[in-house]
Amino acid sequence: MMVRISSRVKTGIGVVIAVMALCLAPWFDRGTFAEEIALSQSTIEQAFPTSSKCKRCHERVFEEWETSPLSRSIHSPAFRALLDIFLSSQAGKDKALCFRCHAPHVREFPNQVQLFINQAKAGDPSLDGVACAQCHLIKQVDRAKQPPEPKYELESKTIYGPYKDSVQNRAHQSMELGLFQRSDLCLNCHQSVPSAAVLGKTNDLLGNWDQSKAVKSGKECQTCHMPEQVGESANGEKKRKTANHTFPGRIGTLRQEAAKLDVHTKIEGEKTTVTVKVQSLVPHNLPATHPAWAAVLLDLDIKGKNLKTVFTDKRVYGRVYQDAKGQKTSFDFEAVKVLEDTVLKPEELRVETFTFPTPKDTKTFDIELTLNYAPITGPAPFLQRVEAESSKGSQDPVFQPIEIVKYVENIPISK
Template sequence: MIPKFFLKVGRLIGCAIVLFGWMIAADSIAPRSAGAEPTKPLEKAFPHSEKCKRCHLRVFEEWEASAQSRSILTAPFRISLNRLIEAKGEKGAMMCFRCHAPHILEYPSHLKSFIDEVRSRDPRIDGVGCSQCHLIKDVKTEENPPLPIYALGKTIFGGYADAVENLAHQSEANPLYRRSDYCVTCHHSLPSMDNAQPLPGWLGNWRATKAQKSGKTCQTCHMPEAFGESANGERNRKIANHSFPGRFGKVRAKALEVDFETEVTGNTSHVTVTLRSLVPHHLPVPHPGWSRMVLDLTILGKNLKKVYGEQRLYERVYGDAHGAPTVFDFEAATILKDTLLKPEETRVESFTFPTPTDAPSMDVILTVTYSPVHGPKEFLDQIEKEAPLGTKDRAFQAVEVLQKKKNIPLKKR
């Protein structure tokens, strides 16, 4: 029979071996910035979000409805990726995956596999999922765009303290997750290729805005807090929303204020529109390159028949190396036109049109929408062909931001 003393020593040695083995493994999968590519299999280092669902159902369902969950799934992304690869080779795809599947930063040798997964139309990997976000420990803000630094191990980082102990992972509160610096790693600008001169960023001078100086961050609007449970069965507390509302979601209605005045002077009428951007970044953010917001003026006359219409476009029009317009910002060498609303900008638009005749009044309707995808016919045809819903795909649908109407009485003439 083995003495109890040796049994205890054996257990201690066994625990030490397990702990030492885990420490060696953790050290061997240090971030890319610290050395070689991790030896741990990618699917172990970055587990699929389906695994997180087991304990974090509410958060998973919110994320599943978000644009982030579709970062490598959409037809426009797949077609754009193929176009970039045709022009720059497979290595060019690193630029896309840096944000659409950022774990490529840790596993660059898997680039071909990432491309194949996207082309399969049913990838087995996440693009932007739980682990791609919650394994970020720091950000190199001096890089352009800022670079996320991963710490691959058993610790999950987040913005909340006092996490419930569990067997799945360790938890660590990280103030980075409550700062805009965290978000700009992927929402700042397109990484430059071929040592090209970088173009202006997507956000504008957000650090100088009233919102930023008052303490508001990206998360304030795009991850609004509400009472709920972070993990199944956990006590309710304020938890950040993981559907990341923006273009999609109710938050878009709070991005802009629109007022207008109408003046009728005989045969001519005038509408003056005041737009006030309430967000600390460009509106819209000019990525992808076909991103566009539309202000539509519609005038209805007798029997509610449309008698006049005019639009103003808010967008950044890129030019390629030959000066031709392109909606693919990875082809951009210059900016041909920029009508984006600047951070917290107030802009006035004026419209002049013939006063409707034989009508007791006219209806003035102003509508602001996010435009559907636009671009070369070949590109749109490819999206229609590859998207499961064809022209009913979300990419082809305009998204209303707001609408305002007024009925203006008219004098008989």
């Protein structure tokens, strides 16, 4: 029944909701249950104000964040479908696990896990996932823990951020914290997933990122994923450098900086060889392998006479995991072993060779190479579930590849 509380609860009207829940109480078998939910949600939101509260004064940031994947961290069809499978699995006894990163304020409310689960399952959760307060109330990140853990200091009601000299405002105290310009802030969610801990050293999503040229030259996660820009820090505050909160990644133009393809073609009579140098420009693994199905594909398509495809092949960059029963699994919480690891390591140069019969009855042929993020994969019932969870059904973007780079060349066949 908690499903009904689906609009964003703002503190202040939290009371109204509680009263409503009381009025509705006789309709429920356990009336006080509904009341408890409304009250516990408003308690949570007193500690972690919803993003809609920040929107009032930070319209630019809010609108950017709203378009980012972070705003859907507990809403996405894939998350909701996977959460369900996780909860009914062996590992699912630790009910808060997914939320520790997808709605990290669960850490402060361990007794309210069921509320988080119900809200996520409802599909229109009035709880935020990774929103403003979930990041800006982090006082410290404990990197000795694996994965690293965020520490909140809620009593102080202070908002932490990058500015030394934040302009005063009526809503909150501000304090500069160097953490906000360092990768450490991001690592507590992006470095590894605890469920795959049995994997040991292979359980790292980013690889040796800190040894990369980019990072050694002083770049942090924010340099690329929250690029500096000119904008309003708060409504009417124009004089500052600000940080892009759309979190460019798979969405946005950053992915065009992910890799370069250098292609050489050699025709030897009946046989043609295409050599592709795939140069990753990313200072960490590509892709990061959570969720476990995450993969990048290099697709080759040879078009001969009348642009008809005469040959195709591909390479897969990702990980294949095995579960305790010795079967392949698409879910990292079931993984006990990495069977295969073809992920592109930080700034790696990978050379791929494709050999095929030289196209016949034509003076030229086309080579088409695309590097893209692969669509979601997994067992059929899981994919059907994802489809059912999406308002767009099988048209949901999660079922489409996302192009990173494309290379096309017309090759003459000399006699």
